[in-house]
Amino acid sequence: MKWAALPLAALVLYPVIRPFDAYQQTVLLLAFLLAVQAVSWNIISGYAGYVSLGHSAFLGLGSYTAGIVGVHTGLNPFLAAPLGGIVAVLGALVLGAVVLRARGHAFVIITIALLLAMQVVATNWSSLTNGSNGITLELPFWSRDFQNVPFYYFFLLLMFAAIGFSWAIRRTKFGTGLVAIREDEGKAAAIGVDTTRYKIVAFCCSTFFVGMAGAGYAYFLTFLNPVGAFGILGSVTIVLAALVGGRGTLWGPVIGAFIVQIASELATVYGGGSQSRVLLFGVALVLVVLFLPAGLLPAIAARVRRGSTVEFIDQSGALASARVEVHVPEAPPGPILEVRGVSKGFGGLVAVDGTDVTVQRGSVTALIGPNGSGKTTLFNLVTGAMRADAGEIWFDGRRIDRLPPWTRGHLGLGRTFQVTRLFRSMTVLQNVVAPLPDARWRTMLAGAVRGHEADRARELLGFVGLARFADQPAGSLSYGQQKLVELAQVLMMEPKLVLLDEPAGGVNPSLVGRICDIVRGLNEQGVTFLVVEHNIPMVLGLCDPVVVFSRGRPIAEGPPAAIRNDPLVLDAYLGEEAGADAYA
Numbered sequence: 001m002k003w004a005a006l007p008l009a010a011l012v013l014y015p016v017i018r019p020f021d022a023y024q025q026t027v028l029l030l031a032f033l034l035a036v037q038a039v040s041w042n043i044i045s046g047y048a049g050y051v052s053l054g055h056s057a058f059l060g061l062g063s064y065t066a067g068i069v070g071v072h073t074g075l076n077p078f079l080a081a082p083l084g085g086i087v088a089v090l091g092a093l094v095l096g097a098v099v100l101r102a103r104g105h106a107f108v109i110i111t112i113a114l115l116l117a118m119q120v121v122a123t124n125w126s127s128l129t130n131g132s133n134g135i136t137l138e139l140p141f142w143s144r145d146f147q148n149v150p151f152y153y154f155f156l157l158l159m160f161a162a163i164g165f166s167w168a169i170r171r172t173k174f175g176t177g178l179v180a181i182r183e184d185e186g187k188a189a190a191i192g193v194d195t196t197r198y199k200i201v202a203f204c205c206s207t208f209f210v211g212m213a214g215a216g217y218a219y220f221l222t223f224l225n226p227v228g229a230f231g232i233l234g235s236v237t238i239v240l241a242a243l244v245g246g247r248g249t250l251w252g253p254v255i256g257a258f259i260v261q262i263a264s265e266l267a268t269v270y271g272g273g274s275q276s277r278v279l280l281f282g283v284a285l286v287l288v289v290l291f292l293p294a295g296l297l298p299a300i301a302a303r304v305r306r307g308s309t310v311e312f313i314d315q316s317g318a319l320a321s322a323r324v325e326v327h328v329p330e331a332p333p334g335p336i337l338e339v340r341g342v343s344k345g346f347g348g349l350v351a352v353d354g355t356d357v358t359v360q361r362g363s364v365t366a367l368i369g370p371n372g373s374g375k376t377t378l379f380n381l382v383t384g385a386m387r388a389d390a391g392e393i394w395f396d397g398r399r400i401d402r403l404p405p406w407t408r409g410h411l412g413l414g415r416t417f418q419v420t421r422l423f424r425s426m427t428v429l430q431n432v433v434a435p436l437p438d439a440r441w442r443t444m445l446a447g448a449v450r451g452h453e454a455d456r457a458r459e460l461l462g463f464v465g466l467a468r469f470a471d472q473p474a475g476s477l478s479y480g481q482q483k484l485v486e487l488a489q490v491l492m493m494e495p496k497l498v499l500l501d502e503p504a505g506g507v508n509p510s511l512v513g514r515i516c517d518i519v520r521g522l523n524e525q526g527v528t529f530l531v532v533e534h535n536i537p538m539v540l541g542l543c544d545p546v547v548v549f550s551r552g553r554p555i556a557e558g559p560p561a562a563i564r565n566d567p568l569v570l571d572a573y574l575g576e577e578a579g580a581d582a583y584a
């Protein structure tokens, strides 16, 4: 941040030193305007990864708000700017509430459609917008000699505000949640992130300053029409600026905005007008995607990192034992999880077939069965990653099968994955503090890594023997270590029941013992476990009871000693010979 102080101070002082450089001021103020848009766009499309290709629609909305209000009330567009921001946010709220319930590409397409739809509305709703004749705004009331100076400071101030806002968001749990959504939306939901709410709020946040800027821009142009206000080129420019600088970073979109604005100006001056600009943007977009996919700033950061020495971490003693207190509310014995008649099919394949499974509170229950017998699908149904076709799921006395995954997480249902799903761009510590224990706005807006939560995360990392890796990127850990981090992550949610999907799969045998110790230690303190595992000796040593699955339903259940000798199980699961070997 310090490196930015000097150029920012120069920008603040420039009109004071050269008040009559109207052209240079115009170039710069348009760069500020683009930066406001790119920084705002970055909140939904960089942090959360939902690319909006029609974001200039919100600039148009702000412009029209100021124009229409100005025509009817005579309010100065600068004073109408907050209203422009609010209208943009309301637009985003309505659109986001509809579109952002879904995942993926639909959002991109719909944002383009939104932009074009607004153009059509602005053209045809003549009584409000004066149709394609456009709206002429009042002329600035100050002297023409330094006409650009107030606009310069208006956009500069907005740029600072947008950067500050983006910076603040990134430091909250909300910001971490957005990055989690970008990296793995399903996993984010499993650790308690209300992904729908987060995306809608992020979309709204990404429009407020754009709407405000729209009001100022209309005043600067003193004229508005539908094609100008809702043109696709504006949106492409925003995306290009953010991509060039580095989307998902704080300063990337700012730097990108300056580069794109200056390049665009050069193309207009030396390249023969706006047609050359379109060509330039098209070529630049292709080049950036091909050769600089992460953008300029991340590419420079990666080069600097490559040049610096890598810290060696002494891994000896990394498995040192530790104990951690977990809080599980007292409850009478009985079932904590009941799966009643649940089915799930994929096309013609029935993966889970009218299954009943009960997990008793305080147990370490195993779920074993051959590959493809439906164990992971059952986990997905219990945690809400998939919806059951039929049946009911009850957790801790409450029916949960219609609840979203994050609510199930808030109720105390934790889960690890067969193939670990840590957020790889985050550090180990950031991963562990990422889960959200409840849906309160206060929690969402709290600092991402703060006070007692950060202490707790370090304590949990110590418990799984990985405290010294806290500040390393999660992706740099070994597979087994990532499994342990994922366990620490789940424990952050104070779960009552943890579903472990193949905790020993692909893990060094020395770690398997450690995982068993951890599970036993937590279980003694009241945490219930449901474990899917192919490592039969581990299952028989750790779990009781054992439920055996075959073709989407349980075929046997009982203590390990009984399961070990059950001919049905040997037949369905391992075949007799293999079974004898495995249990030997």
Ligand SMILES: Nc1ncnc2c1ncn2[C@@H]1O[C@H](COP(=O)(O)OP(=O)(O)OP(=O)(O)O)[C@@H](O)[C@H]1O
Binding pocket: 346, 349, 350, 351, 369, 370, 371, 372, 373, 374, 375, 376, 377, 378, 418
């Ligand atoms: N999203 C999906 N779409 C289509 N088929 C699926 C999907 N998920 C699982 N299946 C199928 O459902 C069946 C059960 O798969 P599931 O992953 O639940 O088995 P599993 O018992 O966990 O297997 P493994 O022990 O190998 O992990 C398999 O035939 C699988 O191909």
